[in-house]
Amino acid sequence: MRYTILLFLIFLVSLSRAQTQEDVTIFTAMGDEQARTKEQLTLPMMSKPFYVSYALLLSRQFSVEATLGSVLNSVNLPLHLMGTSQVLIGDYNRTSDLRHVGQFLRVDVGGEIDYNAIRLGFWLASDQGYKVALQEYSAKKAYLEANPYELPDNLPDLLPTPSVEKLIQGKQPYISGISGVEAKARELSAVFKDYKEIVASKVSLQGSEMTFYKLTTEQVALKQPLNFVELYVEGTVVTKNGEYIRDSYVLLAPSLEALPSQEHLKQVVAGFARRLIDLKNAEVFSEEYNGPVLFENEAVRQVLTDNLLGNNGGLCTYRMPLGVKETTTSFEDKIGKKLLDPRLSVVNYSFMTEYMNIPLLGSYEVDAEGVVPEKEMILVEKGVLKKVLNGQIPTSKVRYSTGSSRFIPTRNDVIYVTAPGTLHIKADGGLKPETMKKALLKAAKEAKSDYAYIVRRLAGNASLLYKVDVKTGEETQVRFGKVAPVNMSKLKNIREICNQEKVHNLLLDKGALVSMIYPSSILLNNMDISVMDVPKRKLPALKNPLQER
Structure with a gap:
């Protein structure tokens, strides 16, 4: 009874602040069914659920794909509802979650916001989820009895979340x-008509309007929008030797109206096309290289993203499932140790909405589990790791939540992962942009090399590499050079860092929308660049018809 009263009170608060009838219908339906599940869902001689979480996603999506001025595909999907139900038995110390990845069952509600349909969907999923939880709880207890040292002492399975609306x-x-x-x-897409050397081109515009609702028995009530638009540009060129080079460009924005002007976007597409043709006509990289390399712009972001956020680890930690012997790729074992160059610090922002007049898609006020994150969180201070990001499931060394569970924009499920909001890699001091190239030439002279390299993009055979003459500073673009991966040890000792910053919105491999602020260039010593083996195919028997016009 006490729980029912508390739940009723939070509904009164939530519904009083709800601004639409949709909010009222959704929260009422989820709340009524959740209260019934918590109080009445039980089997004879079995435990009741101690934790129930309902999430519902309302989504609309569109996608248009065009080539050379013609639309190839156009889709405007109507409103769709999809939810998840999580039912746990046990307690916070030991839950029924066997794999530490959540026990979520899908709730397919359809295309209308209907009270009865929502209740029916969550009832079916909760009933199934409860039965699964009983089975997994039994299996988990048996496993831990046979393997009592699998978990560290006093490590709970779930962290309680304070009440929040x-x-x-x-x-x-x-x-x-x-x-x-x-x-x-x-x-x-019609811009490519002026660049007939590109044999395959495509422009797509796609976007999502998503609203996540969540209600838990911890008195957590959330409504969180997640909207974005993606411009995707793709093109392919073929060298005279039959080597196919495909490249792409992605631009993210919070809405269609937030994209740059159409004239600016046409210049972006034209610049992409010219870049691809220049790459096709560039000299072939033919001599192995070891020495200083200057990474600029996109290449810097790629290096930092791969090292700090790659492999589902890095600055984001997670709990390994029971019985899995793989080592985590998280940095949690490095807390208190040197991680980066002492001139670098890393700060995670959650509430920041704009930087350098660029909207930040990584901005959020509350995470997917109902935890309100710190507005500014220092992760790395002067090269030393201070903290890593985590969700509601603690690990042996990170027994706290940083409010970093982020919903990912997918129409077919309600999923969240541990990810940053806006990651700011800040440099203490640094050189001006025009001085970085001089530093590269100086480093090459010290290495007694006649030339050095600048890398502006890492993309396989579409990577942008430039050979720089040490005497004249003249740049010559080359293709098919394979740049050795930049690992964390390289980032501990960076020769020079630029004091200018870049801002970029990106969609991580694991699906989260994040933003990154980073130095526009870094200079690294002792980098290897090798000859890339690029497959060759037979050239087309007929010439591209566009080139005959």
Whole structure:
């Protein structure tokens, strides 16, 4: 009874602040079914659930794909509802979650916000989830009895979340119709008509309008929008030897209206096309190289992303499932130790919405588990690791949540992963951009080399490499050079760092939308570049018809 009263009170607060009838219907349906599940869902001689969490996603999506001024595919998906139910038995110290990845069962509600349909969906999923939880709890107890040293002492399975009510209303307007998106894609794709050496090109515009609702028995009530638009540009060229080079460009924004102007985007597409043709006509990298390398712009971001956030680890930690002997790729064992060059610090922002006049898609006020994160969190201070990001499931060395569980934008499920908001890699001091190349030439002279290299993009055979003459500073683009991976040991001792910053929104491999602020260039010593083996194919028997016009 006490629980029912508390749940009723949080509903009163939530519904009083709900601004739409949709909010009222959704929270009422989830709340009524959740209260019934918590109080009445039980089998004879079995435990009741101690924790129940319901999440519901409302999503609309569009996608338009065009080539050379013609639309290839156009989709404008209507409203779709998808949810998840999580039912746990046991207690916070030992839950029924056997794999430490959550026990979520899908709730397919359909395409309308209907009280009865929502209750029915969560009832079916909760009933199944409860039975699964009983089975897994029994299996977990048996496993731990046979392997009593599998878990560290006093390590709970789940961290309690303080009560919170956070209803955030969406700010970005959705598209009024698909025709305007089609016109935009047509015009952008038509730019490739002027670049006939590109044998395959494509421009796509796709976007999502998503709203996540969550309600738990810990008195957590959330409404969180997640909207974004992606411009994707792709092209392929073929060298005279039959080597195919495909490259792509991605630009993310919070809405269609937040994208740069159409004229600016046409210049972006044209610049991409010229870059691809220049790469096709570049000299072939033919001599192994070891020495200083200057990484600029996109290449810097790729190096930092791969090292700090790659392999589902790095600055984000997670609990390994029971019985899995693999070592974690998280940095949690390095807390208190040197991680990066002493001139570098890393700060995670959650509430920051804009930087250098660029909207930040990594901004959020509350995480997917109901934890309100710190607005500014120091992860690395002067090269030393201070903290890593974590969710509600603690690890042996990280027994706290940083509020870093982020919803990922997928229409077919309600999923969240541990990820940063806006990651700011800050340099203490540093050189001006125009001085970084001089530093490269100086380093090459010290290494008694006649030339050095600048890397501006890492993309396999589409990587952008430039050979720099030490005497003249002249740059010559080369292709098919394989740059050795930059590992963490290289980032501990960076020769020079630029004091200029870049800002970028990106979609991580694991699906989270994050933002990154980073130095525009870094200079590393003793880098290897080797000759890349690029497969060759037979050239087309007929010439590209566009090149005959």
